[in-house]
Amino acid sequence: MKSSEIRQSFLDFFESKGSRVLPSSSLVPDDPTLLLTAAGMVQFKPIFLGETKVSFSRATTVQKCLRTTDIENVGKTARHLTFFEMLGNFSFGDYFKKEAIEWAWEYVTEHLRLPLDKLCVTIYEDDDEAFEIWRDVVDLSEDKIFRMGEDNFWSAGPTGPCGPSSEIMYDLGADFGCGEAGCTVGCDCDRFLELWNLVFMQYNRDENGNLHPLPKKNIDTGAGLERIARIMQGVKNNFETDVLKPIIDTVAKITRVTYGASPEKDVSLKVIADHSRAVAFLISDGVLPSNEGRGYVLRRLLRRAVLHARLLGVEQPFINQVIDSVVETMRDAYPEIVDSKPFIQRIAGHEQTRFMETLRQGLNILDQAIAQAKAEERESLTGDFVFRLYDTFGFPLELTIEIAEDRGLSVDEESFRNLMEEQRVRARASWAGERELKHAEVYEEVREEFGKTDFLGYEVDEAEAKVKAIIKKTVVVTEAVDGDDVEVILDRTPFYAEKGGQVGDKGVIETESGHVRITDMQEPLEGVYAHIGKVVSGRITIDEPVKATVDIARRQSIKRNHxxxxxxxxxxxxxxxxxxxxxxxxxxxxxxxxxxxxxxxxxxxxxxxxxxxxxxxxxxxxxxxxxxxxxxxxxxxxxxxxxxxxxxxxxxxxxxxxxxxxxxxxxxxxxxxxxxxxxxxxxxxxxxxxxxxxxxxxxxxxxxxxKEEDALLKAAGLLKTDPSQLTERIEGLLQTIKQQSQEIESSKKKLAKDVIGDLLSEAKQVDGTKVVVQKVDGADMDSLRSYADLIRDKVGSAILLLASTADNKVMLIAAATPDMVKAGFNAGNLLKKVAPIVGGGGGGRPGLAQAGGKEPGAIDKALEEGWKEIREMLGVKA
Incomplete structure (x- = not known):
């Protein structure tokens, strides 16, 4: 089967099982905890976590993936790749272990028709459920089921969805093994090839490493396309399949090396082919070379390809010829790479040229180190130096050894490998947890690649220009379409970027096929002018001529204010x-x-x-x-x-x-x-x-x-006067209000005296203390407090409980003269007993407390209970 046939048969099979066929997502994941898309499940992580709802519960994809954790093994083993395609089927709270296992076995044995005697499976050591399904449902003999450790507990990163897994393995035969007597499933040799990993997603791992059951159990599987193609096409390794062999042939032609003639040179041919494919897809998905994050992954891959080309005697630019072959080989499965080819070649070619210059510098440093070693009569280069040369300039150990041996020196390989292993351990611990590329790094790479934008805004409000880069969510892309939020970088612009307190311009960028509305303008890095906006119609692509027009009326207003x-x-x-x-x-x-x-x-x-x-x-x-x-x-x-x-x-x-x-x-x-x-x-x-x-x-x-004039005219109209007389009119009104307020205050005092007289006339004497428990009609809370203060000032010893209603609400005041407080009376405690009766609550000091309620009909009952409480507080028996 051709690779294209394998892809289609896989998707067709799971579509027949009710799965939604979905396209591959970008190598740049929409997930800040992941550096790159390393598995098919990455785009479905929010669904597995229950954060996103979808209209389907089953899906299937062919996902482009990239991993560099075993980059040193690429070309040396038959199976290791950096870029690869993963066939996957997924269940979001729908089918689980039984169906996943049954269908995988059905596809492998009935559609791929792989021989049963070549197949076996692994399970997680504690997963008895999977064991029983393989044994009892699939009818696989127990000696074909291998229990494994942590390698069979899978997750996409340090946190997130995870669970036990079961792998379908293919026995390539003893010729591919290590020859050891105990060689079996789990050995690091090439004999037992993992074809398909079935992950039973049932947990979510938190930041502390704790496992929590997912809201729904899910299925995530991944089968390596290149590995299946290797078996189906009867070739010795992944590099001889139809997705890599044409690229290998191109590299062999460029380097004038015959594939298969030399194991050492074959390694370099394979590395160049694999890395060039990875480089092409990374750049196509908007990654630019940099010294951090995913940009560093790209840079490292491209530099390793250049170094291996040098090992084969190539010292001239070659990468774009290989990319031609990559595009031609992968175009049917990923047509977007065809449109991106000019952009890919421009970026890769520029990076290659720059590194070749850096490589010359590294060779000079190596020459100096060799000369110094000889001057000091040392017989070898230190592992620390070789590692620093590798880490700084990307020099592979093989190149350093070759040059050193030509000069009569050896290399401390053991020390070098120890340092490499330390770095590898660090990388494996953090590769999946790398933070998303910082926005600033994107701008730095754009400026480094394309140079600065010419600002024309002091002289003109519109200009013809060309698109140099398009950024979407910190990723450089080759085009944007209707509805996309973008940052457009032009070679020249009339737009003023926000600076020195002046806001950025707004306006439009127009092409023959698209229209971008610019809503903000920033200069995040000196010389990089980011036109921030949205594509409102059509599309915009890199290298496209545009007309950039500033909102002239808005800019003129800004000019005036500045x-x-x-x-x-x-x-x-x-x-x-x-x-x-x-x-x-x-x-x-x-x-x-x-x-x-x-x-x-x-x-x-x-x-x-x-x-x-x-x-x-x-x-x-x-x-x-x-x-x-x-x-x-x-x-x-x-x-x-x-x-x-x-x-x-x-x-x-x-x-x-x-x-x-x-x-x-x-x-x-x-x-x-x-x-x-x-x-x-x-x-x-x-x-x-x-x-x-x-x-x-x-x-x-x-x-x-x-607006000020309108307010003045309205005020004059309300006061029935001319605006010129408004001040005089207001002064007169204020004087009138003052006089009336004095009269009202006088009346209120007289009324208060009358009310107080009435309240005191109804007061009861308890052991020489006047006790006033009354309802006062029409009084607000301020009035009740005033009455309480006046009564306490007027009499020697007194206790009061006053109530009133307004707007269907109850107001209560309790008060006592200082001598009664000293004797132990507490107004707050009294209201705690009384207020609940009217459906409320409140409190205060021992001498004065207030409360509210919402049941006016219960006032009489509350005052009656208050009278009882006061008598008890005073020690009077009922």
């Missing part, structure tokens, strides 16, 4: 003093904010003088000039600079008339008259000795004044 802040700083220094310095700013299209150093609040009169000065310069239509000059010249001419800003040798100077000079990289109007009008809207403190002024200009200032 120039206004320069005028504001000049005026503030005139009014408040030369100690004023800018401490921050924000320039937006509809407003501006300006922070300044000043030791006191700014008075209304001072703000008015500032406004008048600024507007006088606006109305006199002063010219605004911008030009680049040396930093020293700018300072010598009195230009104002931000105290915390670092400036280079050359700076941009903004000069207004003959009175304002500031170092500034923002956009500005050409004369102050364009600002139209200036208005301060607020002033206040934002920290010690720092004040903040906010304001508006032009149309926004007019809108602000209209």
């Amino acid at each position: 120039t206004a802040t320069h005028l504001l700083q000049w005026a503030l220094r005139r009014v408040l003093g030369d100690h004023v310095k800018q401490a921050g700013s924000l320039v937006e299209p509809d407003r501006f904010r300006f922070d300044l150093t000043h030791f006191a609040g700014i008075t209304k009169d001072e703000l008015r003088r500032v406004e008048e000065l600024v507007n006088s310069k606006i109305f006199s239509n002063q010219p605004v000039r911008t030009f680049v000059t040396s930093y020293e010249f700018a300072r010598e001419t009195g230009a104002t600079a931000l105290f915390d800003q670092k400036y280079g040798e050359f700076v941009r100077l903004v000069e207004i008339g003959n009175f304002s000079k500031e170092l500034c990289g923002g956009t500005h109007v050409s004369n102050t008259g364009e600002i139209g009008l200036f208005k301060i809207t607020s002033e206040g403190s934002v920290g010690a000795n720092t004040r903040r002024i906010e304001g508006v200009t032009n149309g926004a200032a007019l809108t602000y004044l209209y």
